[in-house]
Amino acid sequence: MHGTEGIDAAKGKVTAAVVGIDLGGTKILAGIADLEGKVLATLREETAHGPGAPVLDQMAALVGNLAIKAGLDVASVCRVVIGVPSAVSPKTGLASLSPNLALPEDRPLAELMSDRLRLPVDVENDVNLAAFGEAVAGAGRGLDNVAFLSFGTGVGLGLVVDGRMLRGAFGRAGEIAYLPTGSDVHRRAPRSENGLFEDEVGTRGVVSRNPDIGGVRELFERAEAGDATAREAIDDLARRGSVGLASVHALIDPEVTVIGGGIGSQPWFFERIRHHLAPLLPFDCHLEPSRHGAEAGMLGAVLNAVHRETRRA
Template sequence: MSASHRQIPGVNAERTRSHNRQMVLGSVRAAGAIGRAEIARASGLSTQAVSNIIADMLADGMLREHGRRTGGRGLPVQQYAINPSGGYGLGIEIRPNAVFSALIDLTGTTKHSHRTELTNNEPKTVLAEVAEHKFRALQDTGVRETSVLGAGVVMPGPFGATGIQNSGSDLPGWQDIDPQGLLEGALHLPVFVENDANASAMAERISGVAQGLETFAFLYFGQGLGLGLLQGGRLVSGAFGNAGEIGHIPVIAQGVPVALESCVSRLSVQAHLSAHGIDARDMDDLSRLYAQSAPPLLEWLDTAVQPFSAAIGIIENLFDPQVVILGGAMPDAVLDHLIDAVRLPDRSVSNRADRRQPRLMRGTSGRMTATLGAAALVLNQAFTPMIAASR
């Protein structure tokens, strides 16, 4: 079960303290540099409470003094900013054929990344590989284990035994086990488990094009096609962590109802190219083919427009996002082509005159999107209050 959809217990003193720290840290991150009184106004906390929290976080190393701001009456005001080395998030992405990892600091800057091939994706093999990735990240950066706030781990859904298993984009053998417990045992860290689309959405919020956005959708191209949703800065995971399995919804393609990811996904483009005798194993192959205007790839793009346009309309009308973002393991040029070719529906709640963002845009995190998103899950826990604020 993913961390984001656990039941939140009643508020007690320790949870209130944690919540207030999240409020202060989130205010500092949003502002870049900010004084105590401004934090108090932004968070609804008293100035004395803010002062106590800042003192604690200065001692912890999560905040640093950032000079004084002059202007107006009175003495210059002390400013505070995030200390990049005050904490780290470890991100692990488990794919059917590989493990990726990234270590990011509190500002979202990548300090280390690594990739290894998997000989098999049985839990025992994967857990050993994950532990090795953590060891390598700490060894290569010199970061102390006590400075790592936790590990975000992403893997393709669905989670649990469902009616859409064995689609070619899931992780066989993991449906009937507790991945969080096993991963915490291997990593000796708090672990947040999410699907790759949700984690990718979080990466865009922490360090990508969705910075400053609270409610948006992220259409993730992995092997299949997933959808990450953020509402008010928090992930929408569903009852069992499987919200956003949009690749399995039926759409019309060339007059026939089909599953969306059968015509709009990495799996579908690779299958189409394979039928024309072209082996496209990775993003570099797809980039090369697009640069060459390879007819089979352009043909696939043409056939993808209708179902892709329908999917955007479904996302907009169901979730009313500020924007729909495309990203993941698909070349930028291919995603830009889809954005240019899409027929955005007029009958959509997103078709409005007062928009501040385009309805559709490309993300910036590239092929490491889900891995960085896994690490961003950890930072989001530090920056985003998980209980309602008391005003």
């Protein structure tokens, strides 16, 4: 991406590196890369929960362990970018709207981690970083306006507009989980913990509508084997999801929407959501499956860290 910055040309040794961390409610996926964006090592761990936010020390340890795994001096790490499943205020740096992950509410996560690591740390919404990664080196490469719509445990939307991540005034741009879909929304919305659209298309909604199927993984396995009931359930899920997807194209008009996440990355779901989107809008919408799969958030964080560090230099 940027020649051979951060590499000792005489020895071919990496002298500067960045770390990207995808912090989720159940797992953490982290990667270390040189300043060309080449990933040198990755680590995956279950997210630590409990009093005192042990996940902060867990992430600090991950940075050091990644450097060791890549055969680098820990001091070579010059920047860390963390993606979180939250709205991150661009004004205060505080995280909110994170039902699946308890984060400190009194101090910005970036400050807390920078204090521990003694180096620059930036925190962004995880799906925004996934969108950034797809725009830089994925299905949206070379495009200025890219949306990333993730269907999985929950639902999230990341946006790159005019080449930059769109955060909104309070960091809530792309909080599509709260899109008021379905019937009688004024009565149902105040009772919804995670948002009406997420109630429709998230894992909980899928399982509640299909109690005879053990879970989402089993649903797709049965559909792959030709089970008609499972295929009908996925078709119904895609039809519900297409409403949110149509809203993205009507309001944002991206050049491409990349579909990802544990559910979104399934080929059968992708084909059906494209099918159900077609009659909703009087214009064509360009859709692509994620090129980065389960690593989309981590790779987006890595590439964003490279972007920040090389731009600074």
